[in-house]
Amino acid sequence: MSTVVEVRALSKRYGSLMAVDGISFSVEEGEIFGVLGPNGAGKTTTVETIEGLRRPDSGEVSVCGIDALREPEPIKELIGVQLQTTSLYDRIRVKEAVDLFGGYYRKAIPTATLLQEVSLTDKKNSYVSELSGGQKQRLALALALINDPGLLFLDEPTTGLDPQARRNVWSIITGLQEEGKTVILTTHYMEEAEELCNRVAIMDHGRIIALDTPSALIAGAGLESRIELDGVDDELRAMLGRTDLPLRMVDSGDGIIIHTKKPSLVLKEIVRTAIQCGVDLSNISVRRATLEDVFLALTGRQLRE
């Protein structure tokens, strides 16, 4: 595997705010690389600097082996970009917009193929202004794919979409990876990063505070799993009260929540006691720690504040 994007000591200041504060990372060919963080963490500034839209104050960026800060022009043929909000001319039809962008590149995917891929074929004669939010996002994605780029930047591609449309975009992105493309994705949705990304950089206040695979991030944070029991049996509660297993028990009103780093041991005890007392445990749920919890553990704050 070769390195597609290499960022070194990148910094960008807006007034007194360090939007990006000396970050370094690299993205390998064929991976979906997530940049995760709350609004204002510096995600967009970071990716837009790599894309060539913004000039950093210091640092180095190389894209496909080309110095992106010195030679931005050749890179434009190699990358595809979906901005956080893509604006197009209102009075242009979907098909015309794709044709237009195709004409700017040396090679372009045929318009019909592309519209098929993002399921906009039946909207090809609609004006851009008539599209729904999800359709506009898919058109923006189509325009990002027009030159069949090896490297794609997707800036919050599912923000504002309903769950159905979000799944839709996720499956397109997974498909792109299967075609061998590298994807750099920013998001403030934890589940999106967990679902899609091979590696995730968690950003906060312009710095990368953690970078690894989602499961390694979760495991590395040493977080507890969470077992919830509704309408818990007295016997079970008594057992959990006197056991020396590593757990914390919290009363949740109509039941209990158990936090533990050893979920399998705790569950085994719960199941054993339940069978003894003839309780069927229909009200149990187990949730492993998520990236959301990782962020909370690293920063002491919720991701979406």
Added chain:
Amino acid sequence: MKILARQVMLETRLFLRRKDDLFWTLAFPLFFIVLFGLIYQDVVWEDLGLRAIEYLLPGIIVMALMTSGIMATASGFVEERERGIYRRLSLTPLKRRTLLGGQLIQRYVVILIQTILLLVVGTLAFDIQISGNLFWSWLVVTLGALCFLSIGFLLTGLIKSARAANGISMIVFFMLMFLGGIYFPNDVMPDFLRTFSNTLPSTNLNDALRAVMIMGLGIEEAWRELLVVGGWFIGSLVVAVRLFRWE
């Protein structure tokens, strides 16, 4: 070259789909020539030695040039910039000079169409005699187009929001129109206003175009007016280039 041609096609298509641009650049000037043609059909302004409608035609052409060069340019460009369209385009290999070139060519073509349309309606419907040299007339119109386009782009550098662009460009347009001696000779104005009026590009272009196109004078007879228009062109261009913003 191929991409430039495509940009001109794109701008033309967008122009034809923008109802307010079509109204201001085509319907509005045509409405004026028909209206004034009907009102002043038989009126002759003796002291000028011209029929009233012959006096007015160059002014209406100047007004049409301003609708394209100033109003459509300033509001259209600022709106597209504000909406981030140029930002998105800057991620493609499209060169900014090609984008700008496409816009300028399209506007110039519209200006020529406006002029020809007004001349045709004027001569056919109201029997206006175009006794001047058409080549010189075209040169004067082209200088006017350059001047107003520069003023239009100067405004895009000064104005941030599309909403303000509409209002401000309209104020500039109406000021240049009413103080530019377009609908009445500016010698009816009080002295201080006339002095001001005589410095405006609209007044001077109007006088030059009337002299060259209607009165059939040589272009050298209008050198003073053309110098003022040229001065406005160069001055606005320099400031426009300095203030120009893509984002």
